[in-house]
Amino acid sequence: MTYQPIPVPPRDNRRTLRIVLIVVGVVLAVCCLGGAVGGFFLYGAAKEAVGPVREATTGYLDAVRAGDHQRAYELLCREERERTSRADFDRRQAAEPRLVDYDIAGLTVNNTNGRVRGTATVRLTTETGGESTRVLTLVKEDGAWRLCG
Template identity: 50%
Template sequence: MAYQPAVAPPKKSKRTLFIVLGVVLALCCSGGALGAFLIYRVAMDATGPVRSTVNTFAGALVERDYPTAYQQLCTRIRDQVSEADFTQQQATEPDLTGHKIVGLSVSNQNGLVTGTATVRYTPAEGGATSRVYPLVKEEGNWRICE
């Protein structure tokens, strides 16, 4: 029997390992970024129309454009309070110089879609005051229903 030298196992390339790890890492990061973007889009689609209604309402109160603010109210409130009465009520409130939406939420419970918005107003005399507005969806449009 002739002596045969032992064959050394082939060297494992560290380069291949780094390439595989790099590809896996890139896929994980891409998936995480895509997931975050999709969650953001879903949240914006749900709250965007609510934000628009609240901005219109609050901006109209700051500008003392009471007919525009009145149109953002739900049917139930408009049936109870005339536009003239709403205007009279709002005219007695302190002057406002600005507003900022500081909270929004939308919920769907058994098909009843509702929301709430918290608005921080800046009165002309200084300081800040906050109001929470309940919202309902009527005929596809969000309305403030306090």
């Protein structure tokens, strides 16, 4: 009597493929969810960092556009106010064409060796129709952002 091995049923490749696809799908879902959550928090942190810089820039430019030189002068940094008297600031503002519109094109915040600075790139439109792009520098003084230089 000869011994005959019991035949092994053929392996079902579809089951293996299904398991692999499920594992890959779960890994992709976790990566996408992690990326979305991380992106949300990163966006929130970036917005929190540049939000006050945007507010200070718009406050200053709104005051200049409205002709409220007192308010605009108050939004300057201490160093700038010491360098320029209120009368000189008023004369300088009166000599320039009146600002009618502006657009904030970019904002940055840098912390170098504990010194926090911001910049705002703005496109200005004057009543004469002239357009220019300026980079405004901001510093944080006493917890508030102020234009400086």
